[in-house]
Each structure stands twice: as C-alpha cells, then as structure tokens.
Amino acid sequence: MPDPNLYDPDCPTRLVLDRIGDRWTVLVVLLLSQKSPMRFTELRRHVGGIAPKVLTQTLRALERDGLLRRTVYAEVPPRVEYELTELGRSLRAPITAIGRWAERHVGEVLDARASYDDDQRADQVDA
C-alpha cells in the first residue's frame, strides 16, 4: 500500500473520514464504548431523535467496516445485540477525545459564534 495520504481524494483513508463524518456514527460508537452490548431499541432510545431506518444504516455501515459485531439470537421476540469489535474499540480513544473536546469547549464556540454574528450585523449596517 502506498503511504496513506488523507489529502488525496482517492486515498482510502478518506473513506474512513467520510464514515466518521456522518451525523450518527460518532454517537453510536461513543454509546457502545460506554455500554456494551446494546440492543436496537436501547440504542434508539439513547441516541436522541434517530429514525429507525437511519439507525439501521449506521449500524450496518459500522458492521461492514468491521467496527461492530451484530449478534442475532433466535428467540421470540427477536433479540439482537450490538457490540464493538476490537477494531471498533480502538476507535474509542480518539472518538471520546472528540466528545470531550466538544463538551469542554462548546461554550467558547458558542461565544465565538455570537460575537461573529454580531460583527456581521454591524457590517451590514455600515454598508
């Protein structure tokens, strides 16, 4: 394999970033790295406001990428459990780091936004 180069649009590392870049993947991985295994409805309840179709898509994509293991128990009613694989758990550290950054710095970001938007409004008036 050639040197991975995130900045090359054709480099597969980009596929990884694109995956992480969807709205739900990070949240699901965070959840499963805190509690595992979890069931479909359980995940759905914890991840606020996700449609079942979308949750399925997210889980399937994670499974396809080898980050997640899906286990179906032949019972009635059906029971399906999701848990991170070894590979998925290796994502835990970097992703929780992002999560913690978000929690610690939301305030600053919101302040920055507010003052940026204020300046914008001021410029509008000037012009």
Add this chain to the structure above:
Amino acid sequence: MPDPNLYDPDCPTRLVLDRIGDRWTVLVVLLLSQKSPMRFTELRRHVGGIAPKVLTQTLRALERDGLLRRTVYAEVPPRVEYELTELGRSLRAPITAIGRWAERHVGEVLDARASYDDDQRADQVDA
C-alpha cells in the same frame, strides 16, 4: 449551562459534532496544525479536490466558531492568511488522533468491507 449531553439533539455539543462532521473541516484543521499560516490557494492545493466555494464556506465556518483567524493584508495582489487560534489548536490533538487512526487502520477496514460484501453476494446466491 446544564450538563453537556451529546445524545440530546438539542444540546449545543451536537453543533460541534455536526461541524466536525463535514467533509473538509477535519482536513483543513489537520493541514493548519501542520503548517501555519497558510494562504487560500495553498490550502486549496493541499486539500485535494475542493471547490473554491466550499473551501470558503469551510474556512468561514471555522472562523465563526473561533477556531480560525483570517488575516487580510492590504496588498496587490491580495494576500490572506489563515491560522488556527488557541481554541483551534486545542482541537489538534483529538483530530490528529482521528487522522492517525484512519491511516493505521484503513487496511483492516477495507478488508472488513471486502469480506462483508463477499458474504452479501454469497447470501444473494443462496436465496
């Protein structure tokens, strides 16, 4: 401020995740944490395949969130430099961690995808 809760759709931390979640932000932050300041065209050249409009959007969003400082020099031809702020640099560690994870584990992910897709095909034939 109430406890930040990433899983609450209305929690502002989600705004942060959404920002990180676009296609280019992570790449731009990575670039600027390696070399700074950088100019518009320079960024454009390094980030493979980004349209100028989109690069502008990305940079503006980062600026609005206080992660990026944009400096315009009154010269002809115009020169504009971009660099991370303190806040932006604090994102460096978590984001480079993601980048490194991608580089280190692309192989495994691609393998997982291939075998998953193979199984899918096999199931198709079975049915």
Add this chain to the structure above:
DNA sequence: CTGTATCCTGTAAGATACTG
C-alpha cells in the same frame, strides 16, 4: 490572488406505515 455568483445534483436523513 482570493474569492463571489449561479446553477445543479446526489444523497443523507426524516416521517411514517408496515411486517416476520
């Protein structure tokens, strides 16, 4: 050089109803 201004399109995501 550093961007706007337009126009256009694909697709992620949402809502909802339904099934084994």
Add this chain to the structure above:
DNA sequence: CAGTATCTTACAGGATACAG
C-alpha cells in the same frame, strides 16, 4: 422487538464562470 418499505426534502457539495 427489530427492523424493512416508501416517499419526500433539504442542503452539502460540485462545476463553472466571473469579479475586485
């Protein structure tokens, strides 16, 4: 319970031309 099946829509993102 754990999902599919459908339908719909917004909007991020792309291509291209042009402007100060």
